[in-house]
Each structure stands twice: as structure tokens, then as C-alpha cells.
Amino acid sequence: MTYWQALLLAIVEGITEFLPVSSTGHMIIAAQLVGVAVTPFSKLFLVVIQFGAILSVLAVYWKRFFQSIDFYLKLLVAFIPIVVAGLLLKKYVDALLESVTTVAVMLLLGGIVLVFIDRLFPQESPQQGGHPVTTPSFKEAFIIGLFQCIALVPGVSRSAATIIGGLSQKLTRRAAAEFAFFLAMPTMGAATAKDLYDYYKELHAQGTSLGQLFSGQEVGLLVLGNVVAFVVALLAIRLFVGFVTKYGFRAFGIYRIIVGGLLLLLLGLHVNLQLV
Structure with missing residues (x-):
């Protein structure tokens, strides 16, 4: 991997990780390009x-991270379902990770859901008699966590699944998106730690010591990737919350349908696509 490739992939990661468009599907396309x-x-x-x-x-x-202990307890309650599901379904999830077709189909189906999600969960103003929830209860946090488990299927989008879970519990669009961001921290942190451990275990079995785990260039690539992903995600979060609060999710649904359709077209043309 070159620094140029790492830069482009980090930009794609930063843009798509917190948007309901599936970072996995975009990584497939970006890595191929x-x-x-x-x-x-x-x-x-x-x-x-x-x-x-x-x-x-x-x-x-x-x-927001200097709130009461309830904030962290609710995140823990919402995090537990995906831990349990991930352990129980690991074999099946690993098999799905090899299927680009699964990613394409789920992008398409998820797009259709997002096109209509604003109609399913309209945001009523207080003047219209609506009183949307801005902070989930423990029960609502757990249900949102169950929705996040759907994202174990590649192409679903963790952000989309979690946000829809929040909307189903009558959270406002802003609150649902923000809770999805907060829940990403333990979820993605655990995934990163697990992959680092698996990578170390695999190389250690081949006689590689901890100090030899990464070459100097690989360390540079990881530093560059994280810095760029941080800056781009920072901008993406700010823009996304404002956009979705005002306009809803329809545009993201249409975009997902286009990307999913493009992937299916490429597969139909027998273009070699691999999950990286």
C-alpha cells in the first residue's frame, strides 16, 4: 500500500463511516479504483x-462525555447486543464478509428503506402535538442496540441501522444520529482492538515479535490514515447532522440505490471485486 492509496482510502472512510451509506461498500469500490x-x-x-x-x-x-453515569450505562446497554450477536454469529458473519453480492444487495435494500423512512417516522413539531424523545431510556437504548446488530450483515451500514433504531423509539433525527455516533465509540473501538489482536496473533505464530509487528512505512501509513480519517469525519459529522435534521434521509437512500445498483452491474459484467 502506498501513501497515496492510504490517503484516498482514509478520505473515503472519514466521509462514509458515520453516514448511513455503508463504509464497507464504498471501501470495496475505492480499493478497486x-x-x-x-x-x-x-x-x-x-x-x-x-x-x-x-x-x-x-x-x-x-x-457530552461529562454527563452523568447514566450516559455511559446507556451506551453499555446498547453495546451489549452486538457483542453477544457477534460472538454467536461470528462464523456466519465471516462467511458474508466474503460476498460482494451481499454488500450490493444490502446497499440497494437499505437505500429503499431510507427513501421511505421519513414517512414511517415523521418528525412532528410541538405545535403539531409531537413530543419527540431527545435522550433514550435504558429500554430504548437496548432496542437501538438490537437494531445495530443488523449491521453485522455487510452493506447494511451500522450508522443507518442504529439511526433507524433511534427513530423507531421516537428520537428526533438529530438525537438518533448523535446516539449512533456515541454508540460507534465502543463498537468500533472493540472491533479495532480485536483486529489488532488477531493480526498480532497471526504474525506471532509465524515468529514475529511485537516490536516487528509493523514496518516503518506501515506505521507511517497507519498514522496518516488515522489523521486524515479524523479530520474528514469531523467535517462529515457536522455536515450530516445539519443536513439530516433539515432534509431527512431520502437523499442518502437514493445514493445507496445508485451505488448498490452500480455494484450489481459490475458483478453482472464479471468485474473482479473483492472485499478488502
Whole structure:
């Protein structure tokens, strides 16, 4: 992997990680376009640069992390379902990760859902008698966590699944999006830690010591990827919250349908696509 490839992939990661468009699907296209070889390090890179995106949430909402202990307990309650589901369904999830067709189909289906989601969960103003929830209860947090489990299927989009879960509990669009961002921190943090451990375990079995885990260039690529993902995600979060609060999710649904359709077209033309 070159620094140029790492830069482009980090930009794609930063833009798509918190938007309801599926970062996995976009990574497939981006990796193919820039010619990234499928190696253990390239796979790890795409997971580890999520750490930079996580830090962007902390930077934007740092004041919110000085709330009561209930804030953290609700995140824990919402986080538990995907931990349990991930452990129970790991074999099936790993198999789906090899299927580009699954990603394309889920992008398409998820897009259709987002096109109509604003009608299913309209945002009523107080003047219209609506009193949307801005902070989930423990029960609502758990239900949102169940929705996040759907994102174990590649192409679903963790952000989209979690936001829809929040809307189903009558959260405002802003509150649903923000809770999805907060929940991303333990979820993506755990995924990053697990992949780092698996990468170390695999190389350690081959006789590689901890100090030899990454070459100097690989360390540079990881630093660049995380810094760029952080900056781009910072901008994406700010723009997304304002856009979705005002306009809803229809535009993202249409975009997903186009991307999913494009992937299916490429597959139909027998273009070689691989999950990185």
C-alpha cells in the first residue's frame, strides 16, 4: 500500500463511516479504483483507521462525555447486543464478509428503506402535538442496540441501522444520529482492538515479535490514515447532522440505490471485486 492509496482510502472512510451509506461498500469500490492489493495489513488498515473517526466524535461532542453515569450505562446497554450477536454469529458473519453480492444487495435494500423512512417516522413539531424523545431510556437504548446488530450483515451500514433504531423509539433525527455516533465509540473501538489482536496473533505464530509487528512505512501509513480519517469525519459529522435534521434521509437512500445498483452491474459484467 502506498501513501497515496492510504490517503484516498482514509478520505473515503472519514466521509462514509458515520453516514448511513455503508463504509464497507464504498471501501470495496475505492480499493478497486486505487489498486490496493488484498493483504493482511491492508485489511487491518481499513479497520484501524476507524480509530481516527472515533476520535472525531469525541472532538465534536466532548462536553457530552461529562454527563452523568447514566450516559455511559446507556451506551453499555446498547453495546451489549452486538457483542453477544457477534460472538454467536461470528462464523456466519465471516462467511458474508466474503460476498460482494451481499454488500450490493444490502446497499440497494437499505437505500429503499431510507427513501421511505421519513414517512414511517415523521418528525412532528410541538405545535403539531409531537413530543419527540431527545435522550433514550435504558429500554430504548437496548432496542437501538438490537437494531445495530443488523449491521453485522455487510452493506447494511451500522450508522443507518442504529439511526433507524433511534427513530423507531421516537428520537428526533438529530438525537438518533448523535446516539449512533456515541454508540460507534465502543463498537468500533472493540472491533479495532480485536483486529489488532488477531493480526498480532497471526504474525506471532509465524515468529514475529511485537516490536516487528509493523514496518516503518506501515506505521507511517497507519498514522496518516488515522489523521486524515479524523479530520474528514469531523467535517462529515457536522455536515450530516445539519443536513439530516433539515432534509431527512431520502437523499442518502437514493445514493445507496445508485451505488448498490452500480455494484450489481459490475458483478453482472464479471468485474473482479473483492472485499478488502
